Amino acid sequence: MKQFFKMFFASLLSIIVGSVIVVIIIIGIIAGIASSAKSEKDTVVNANSVLLISTDKEIHEISEKNSFSFLENSNGYSAGLYDMIKAIEAAKEDKNIKGVMIQLGEVSNGWATLNQLRTALIDFKKSGKFIYAYGEVVPQKAYYLASVADSVFLNPAGFTEFNGLSAQIPFYKGLLDKLEVEPEIFYAGKFKSATEPYRCDKMSEPNKVQIRALQNEIWNELILAVAEHGKIDTAAINNMAMKGIQFPQDAVDNKLADGLRYIDEVENSIRKKTGQENTDKIKYVEIDEYAVNAKNKSSKSENSRIAILMAEGTISDASSMNDEHEITSKGLCEEIVKLRNNDKVKAVVLRVNSPGGSAIASEIILRELNLLRAKKPLIVSMGDVAASGGYYISSQADSIFALPNTITGSIGVFAMMFNAQKMLNNKLGITFDQVKNAPYADFPTVVRTLNEIEKQKMQSGVDSIYSLFKRRVAIGRKMDVVMVDSIGQGRVWTGVDALKIGLVDGLGNIDRAIASAAAKAKLKDYKLVVYPQATDKLEKLLKKFGKSTDAKTAVKTALQEEISRSGFKWLYDLKSMMKNNGKIQMAMPFSVDFQ
Numbered sequence: 001m002k003q004f005f006k007m008f009f010a011s012l013l014s015i016i017v018g019s020v021i022v023v024i025i026i027i028g029i030i031a032g033i034a035s036s037a038k039s040e041k042d043t044v045v046n047a048n049s050v051l052l053i054s055t056d057k058e059i060h061e062i063s064e065k066n067s068f069s070f071l072e073n074s075n076g077y078s079a080g081l082y083d084m085i086k087a088i089e090a091a092k093e094d095k096n097i098k099g100v101m102i103q104l105g106e107v108s109n110g111w112a113t114l115n116q117l118r119t120a121l122i123d124f125k126k127s128g129k130f131i132y133a134y135g136e137v138v139p140q141k142a143y144y145l146a147s148v149a150d151s152v153f154l155n156p157a158g159f160t161e162f163n164g165l166s167a168q169i170p171f172y173k174g175l176l177d178k179l180e181v182e183p184e185i186f187y188a189g190k191f192k193s194a195t196e197p198y199r200c201d202k203m204s205e206p207n208k209v210q211i212r213a214l215q216n217e218i219w220n221e222l223i224l225a226v227a228e229h230g231k232i233d234t235a236a237i238n239n240m241a242m243k244g245i246q247f248p249q250d251a252v253d254n255k256l257a258d259g260l261r262y263i264d265e266v267e268n269s270i271r272k273k274t275g276q277e278n279t280d281k282i283k284y285v286e287i288d289e290y291a292v293n294a295k296n297k298s299s300k301s302e303n304s305r306i307a308i309l310m311a312e313g314t315i316s317d318a319s320s321m322n323d324e325h326e327i328t329s330k331g332l333c334e335e336i337v338k339l340r341n342n343d344k345v346k347a348v349v350l351r352v353n354s355p356g357g358s359a360i361a362s363e364i365i366l367r368e369l370n371l372l373r374a375k376k377p378l379i380v381s382m383g384d385v386a387a388s389g390g391y392y393i394s395s396q397a398d399s400i401f402a403l404p405n406t407i408t409g410s411i412g413v414f415a416m417m418f419n420a421q422k423m424l425n426n427k428l429g430i431t432f433d434q435v436k437n438a439p440y441a442d443f444p445t446v447v448r449t450l451n452e453i454e455k456q457k458m459q460s461g462v463d464s465i466y467s468l469f470k471r472r473v474a475i476g477r478k479m480d481v482v483m484v485d486s487i488g489q490g491r492v493w494t495g496v497d498a499l500k501i502g503l504v505d506g507l508g509n510i511d512r513a514i515a516s517a518a519a520k521a522k523l524k525d526y527k528l529v530v531y532p533q534a535t536d537k538l539e540k541l542l543k544k545f546g547k548s549t550d551a552k553t554a555v556k557t558a559l560q561e562e563i564s565r566s567g568f569k570w571l572y573d574l575k576s577m578m579k580n581n582g583k584i585q586m587a588m589p590f591s592v593d594f595q
Contacts, residue, residue: 043292045096048274049283051088051290054103055135055142059084059113060325061312061353061383063291063534079291081113081383082308082351082510082530087287088120090294092127098274100124101284102149104135104142110384111218112403112495114145116509118225121148130273134266140165143256144222147229151269154248156260162245165215165222171197180422184450186458188466189412192490194587198416210491217494218405230255304526306517307345308510309335314587315357315365315389327354329361333368335531340372346526347377347517350397351510356389356587359413359465365393366472373398377520381513382406382504387492389586391503392469396476398520400504401513402495409503411473412490413466415458415584421447465584477502 063080079087091097100121107114121131125148133149135142136158143162146152154160176183176198183198193207203211223237232255240254251257261269267282276282311332313325339345350369356362372378373396380386380394382402387410394400402408424430424447432447443454450458470484477484479502487493487501498504506512518526 043285043289045094045285045290045293046283047096048098048276049096049285050270050274051091051097051100052103052284052286053084053100053117054105054286055107055109055145056103056105057288059109059117061310061351062325062530062532065534077288077292077534079288080310080530080534081116083291083294084287085116085120085510086294087291088117088124091290092124092129097129097285097290099130099132099270101270102131102133102146104133104138104146104152106137107139107141107145109141111141111144111221111405112382112384114141115221115403115405118145118148119509121145125150132266132270134261134263138251140222144225147225149229151258152229152256153259153261153266154251154257155262156248158248160245160248160251160256162241162251162256164241165219167211167215169197169203171201173198173201176418180426182419182422182449184417184419184455184458185414186416186455186462187412187414187490188462189488189490191492192410192412192414194490194585195414195416206491210493213497214405214407214492214494217496221405226256302527303344304523305342305345305529306347306349306514306521306523306526307339307342308349308351308514308528308530309339310351310353310530310532311365311390311393312351312353312383315354315361315393317358317361317364327357327361327365329358329364331532332365336365336368336372339531340368340375345376345529346523347379347521348372349510349513349517350378350380350394351383351513352380352386352390352394353383354390354393355385355387356392356410357585358389359584359586362389362392362586363468366396369393370396377517379513379517379520381510382408382495388412392472392586395473399506399513399516401506401508401516402498402504403509404495404507406495406498407492408495408498409487409493410490411469411484411488413462413469413584413586414490415462417444417450417458418446419449421449461584465586469586473503 057078059081060078061080061082063083064078088100091100125131131149133146133152134154135146136155137160138146138154138158139161140163143152143160173183183195185195185199187195191206191210193204193210196204196207223234226232226237227234236254240256245251245254245256248257248260252260268278270282271278271280274282309332311327313327315327315329317329339348369378378397380397380400382390382394382400383406385407386394386402387407391408391410421432424432434442436442440454440457443450443457466488470481470488473479473484473488474481487503493501493503495504495507499507514528518524
């Protein structure tokens with residue numbers, strides 16, 4: 001009887017908890033519908049308003065809606081990069097927007113993303129309106145965006161950073177050795193260093209060469225921006241970085257910043273600029289809210305459209321997304337087919353922000369893109385990264401445009417397997433036995449070492465895909481295969497260097513790609529449409545619940561919050577490699593951020 005009551009009350013509790021969750025979701029859906037409807041209307045912009053941009057906003061290519069926004073007191077819309085750029089362009093002409101305030105802080109976005117925002121703000125300044133930047137903790141990436149401001153102000157007791165760039169890569173070989181897990185690695189291309197963290201305990205010289213080249217390009221762009229703002233020599237900036245700057249007063253003394261002020265003092269300056277009294281509340285308009293206005297304005301032709309197709313994240317051959325920002329061959333191909341069969345769409349701009357991933361998924365996507373290109377122009381615009389599989393799906397477009405610090409190329413292939421036999425045997429006491437009717441019936445496997453013939457099969461597969469990769473690039477870029485191999489070998493390049501060696505056709509942001517698409521399609525009057533449509537966080541959550549437990553989702557979220565984005569990314573990279581055990585990959589050679 002005691003056991004019965006325990007089971008009864010446990011079941012009752014489960015029903016109650018489940019009911020509460022269902023009610024919350026229903027409320028979220030209802031509120032989300034209302035929020036969504038509301039978010040489609042223009043945000044009211046009062047006279048003397050100031051556009052607010054925060055560097056700690058994580059920017060994706062695709063905009064997002066949030067049906068739970070009623071809990072956050074927001075308009076339920078998170079603008080993607082393109083929408084943000086359009087919002088800044090609209091603010092330039094909006095008589096109610098008097099200037100821009102950039103809130104400086106931590107930055108999780110890539111250098112090319114910041115470059116596009118900075119370029120849009122440079123154009124905004126032509127209006128004669130002001131741009132102020134203020135921060136308490138200001139890293140180097142934030143300085144890069146802040147350099148566009150008329151005035152950069154720092155909190156007197158804050159922390160600043162200008163110490164040069166560093167790129168750090170985690171290596172897992174020691175961990176695998178301790179676990180007695182043996183990696184078996186196959187790759188094509190001497191720069192294809194994606195596998196280095198699993199077979200080495202430090203970077204190879206070829207890897208250091210390519211990282212230094214990327215680092216130098218980013219650093220040159222950073223110091224030119226800072227030099228322009230402070231009207232100082234680039235040599236002086238390099239000397240400054242050698243000494244290192246950490247304190248706000250040092251930043252002011254070296255002309256990185258224009259003054260030390262508290263936020264109330266900065267806002268008093270803004271009030272003077274907008275003609276307000278010191279007691280008036282500043283009318284800030286967050287860029288997410290304002291982006292809705294720019295998004296809704298279109299008087300262009302409905303029958304002539306240029307579609308912007310967003311391809312962001314790792315490339316997967318899964319049928320559904322494992323993560324919020326991932327390119328699945330099934331999902332992206334469905335969008336490509338829609339655009340191919342839509343007669344109103346006259347040209348397509350493929351926006352690629354991807355380090356690559358699955359080789360077979362990349363090939364499937366390229367096939368669909370070529371079918372589309374047979375009917376209408378296809379232009380590629382590259383974001384922070386368009387490498388390996390990301391470059392593969394771009395390679396046969398009519399034209400390719402990159403940003404100066406876009407990471408691209410990485411024409412190379414690898415595959416990895418992990419033999420866990422010793423770990424299972426020695427640490428867990430698990431052994432294996434089998435009966436098979438053919439020599440390779442259990443291949444590939446994770447419970448024994450591959451024999452020489454099996455290793456040859458794996459390497460042959462990698463070499464075959466690498467040859468295919470080179471042929472695809474040679475056709476798309478009108479090069480000799482030998483030439484492709486010489487600039488391939490898994491090496492990554494900046495956009496500047498990619499232009500020199502013929503991997504891209506020009507440098508420019510997404511607007512240049514759109515102009516190219518319009519010219520190719522001979523369009524003067526056209527409407528821009530973005531695919532896929534803005535996704536909803538509630539929809540993503542429901543999809544996750546549909547294929548996994550809420551506990552799994554909760555653990556993932558908790559881990560990400562607890563160990564920071566970078567720490568979680570290392571764990572995610574390790575998990576991804578294990579998940580792709582034995583699969584041939586076109587993936588970027590390393591996961592690294594320049595800070």
